[in-house]
Amino acid sequence: MNNTIVAPATPVLKSAISILRLSGLNCIDIANRFLHIKNPKPRYAYRTSFYVNDKELDDVVAIYYKGPRSYTGEDMLEIFFHGNPIIIEKAIEALVDYGCSFASPGEFTKRAFLNGKMTLDEASSVELLINANTEKAVENALNMLKGKFSSFIEELRKEFIRIIANIEADIEFGYEDIEPLDINEIKKEINNLIYKLEEFYKKLKEQSYLYDGIKIAIVGKPNVGKSSLFNALLQKRRAIVSDIPGTTRDYIEDRLEINGFPVKLVDTAGIRKTDDPIEKEGINIAIEHMKEANVVLFMVDGSKELEEEDYFIYDIVKSLNTLVVLNKSDLGINSKTLDFFKNNAIIISIRNQENVEHLKNKVLYMLDLAEDGIYVSKRNKFLVAKALGSLKEAVLQDKTEVMMLYIREALDYLEEILGLITDENVLDEIFSTFCIGK
Numbered sequence: 015m016n017n018t019i020v021a022p023a024t025p026v027l028k029s030a031i032s033i034l035r036l037s038g039l040n041c042i043d044i045a046n047r048f049l050h051i052k053n054p055k056p057r058y059a060y061r062t063s064f065y066v067n068d069k070e071l072d073d074v075v076a077i078y079y080k081g082p083r084s085y086t087g088e089d090m091l092e093i094f095f096h097g098n099p100i101i102i103e104k105a106i107e108a109l110v111d112y113g114c115s116f117a118s119p120g121e122f123t124k125r126a127f128l129n130g131k132m133t134l135d136e137a138s139s140v141e142l143l144i145n146a147n148t149e150k151a152v153e154n155a156l157n158m159l160k161g162k163f164s165s166f167i168e169e170l171r172k173e174f175i176r177i178i179a180n181i182e183a184d185i186e187f188g189y190e191d192i193e194p195l196d197i198n199e200i201k202k203e204i205n206n207l208i209y210k211l212e213e214f215y216k217k218l219k220e221q222s223y224l225y226d227g228i229k230i231a232i233v234g235k236p237n238v239g240k241s242s243l244f245n246a247l248l249q250k251r252r253a254i255v256s257d258i259p260g261t262t263r264d265y266i267e268d269r270l271e272i273n274g275f276p277v278k279l280v281d282t283a284g285i286r287k288t289d290d291p292i293e294k295e296g297i298n299i300a301i302e303h304m305k306e307a308n309v310v311l312f313m314v315d316g317s318k319e320l321e322e323e324d325y326f327i328y329d330i331v332k333s334l335n336t337l338v339v340l341n342k343s344d345l346g347i348n349s350k351t352l353d354f355f356k357n358n359a360i361i362i363s364i365r366n367q368e369n370v371e372h373l374k375n376k377v378l379y380m381l382d383l384a385e386d387g388i389y390v391s392k393r394n395k396f397l398v399a400k401a402l403g404s405l406k407e408a409v410l411q412d413k414t415e416v417m418m419l420y421i422r423e424a425l426d427y428l429e430e431i432l433g434l435i436t437d438e439n440v441l442d443e444i445f446s447t448f449c450i451g452k
């Protein structure tokens with residue numbers, strides 16, 4: 015832990031400047047030896063040179079940060095070189111020869127977390143911020159980094175600790191002259207916490223939709239308008255549209271953004287009985303895509319009666335997260351078809367551009383993303399739900415000792431979110447996805 019790490023903080027490419035970052039106990043020695051700066055003044059931009067064996071390697075600017083007032087909480091150095099990979103590689107080689115280790119992915123941020131500079135959740139947001147692909151995703155990551163999620167959990171944790179301390183005092187000194195705690199008073203407080211946590215939980219949305227994106231597959235029998243919808247959503251002519259069934263035999267995918275969510279849209283081959291081996295393969299791929307999709311748009315020709323092929327596909331998709339799309343409303347809607355799906359379908363006409371925008375909103379609605387919220391990892395959402403479950407158990411108890419066990423359990427879940435209870439495996443998993451130098 016105390017060894018000094020080094021890594022490039024910018025891509026090693028030809029560029030205006032390239033930054034090397036160091037963190038650990040030896041930063042002052044390194045400043046002296048490689049930059050010829052004695053007793054560096056913290057947060058001061060030094061114009062100097064970087065020397066390897068006293069030979070000048072590059073003309074640089076260097077900043078020293080004295081721990082704990084640094085990103086990692088340790089002593090740090092940031093050296094701004096000219097952006098040439100030869101210089102960077104040579105400098106790293108010299109620093110590693112001197113005894114620095116090359117940082118593993120996310121090691122700077124992991125140290126920041128271990129030194130109490132940020133909560134686990136804030137630390138994970140750093141990577142989200144770097145990898146976000148839409149403006150909305152960037153904004154959310156920054157909010158998380160600033161503690162939008164963890165500060166609420168931290169506040170709640172303080173309340174838990176206060177209640178626990180009260181109960182503990184009561185259990186310990188219960189026989190002395192102190193007025194005993196009224197269990198109903200404690201229950202009132204817990205109910206209050208349950209309410210707060212429930213309201214908070216409602217706002218939590220799954221982060222993966224914002225960062226990994228939403229996968230939408232358009233499926234249906236040939237000629238219902240799948241490729242037309244694909245093009246309409248992308249607002250370009252990407253897939254071939256024709257009235258010849260079997261035109262799309264492979265699958266086509268493209269990306270778009272819906273309300274700031276990155277979306278991967280897949281247009282599949284129409285599913286029907288066929289002897290053509292290529293088309294058959296396309297159909298198998300279509301089935302795989304719809305099983306992987308977050309939302310399946312099952313399209314039928316709403317102007318006609320349903321056919322055997324429609325029923326066949328519907329049988330596969332009805333257990334998935336499926337939105338039924340009745341297309342071609344400009345030709346009139348067949349009442350039998352409408353009745354079959356009752357109110358669970360959206361009626362559109364791509365030809366008349368009717369309801370296509372509304373379809374996008376429906377998709378967000380199906381994933382509980384229509385209203386804005388706080389985007390957290392599956393793990394954190396799960397832990398909040400567990401904490402809530404434990405509190406609900408607590409409030410059912412009649413003995414303060416048992417109640418206390420459940421409150422402690424709930425507290426453990428919150429502390430897991432904050433990373434106060436650390437599991438090495440969880441830490442490794444979180445930081446291993448980071449880029450080098452962060």
Ligand SMILES: Nc1nc2c(ncn2[C@@H]2O[C@H](COP(=O)(O)OP(=O)(O)O)[C@@H](O)[C@H]2O)c(=O)[nH]1
Pocket residue numbers: 234235236237238239240241242243254255256257259260261262284341342343344345362363364365366
């Ligand atoms: N009347 C009408 N025709 C449509 C509509 N959408 C698509 N079509 C036509 O339906 C045919 C099949 O469309 P296509 O997108 O290739 O269907 P796919 O086989 O499901 O991909 C084409 O001739 C389209 O112009 C619509 O909303 N109304």
Ligand SMILES: [Mg+2]
Pocket residue numbers: 240241242253254255261262282284
């Ligand atoms: Mg098609």
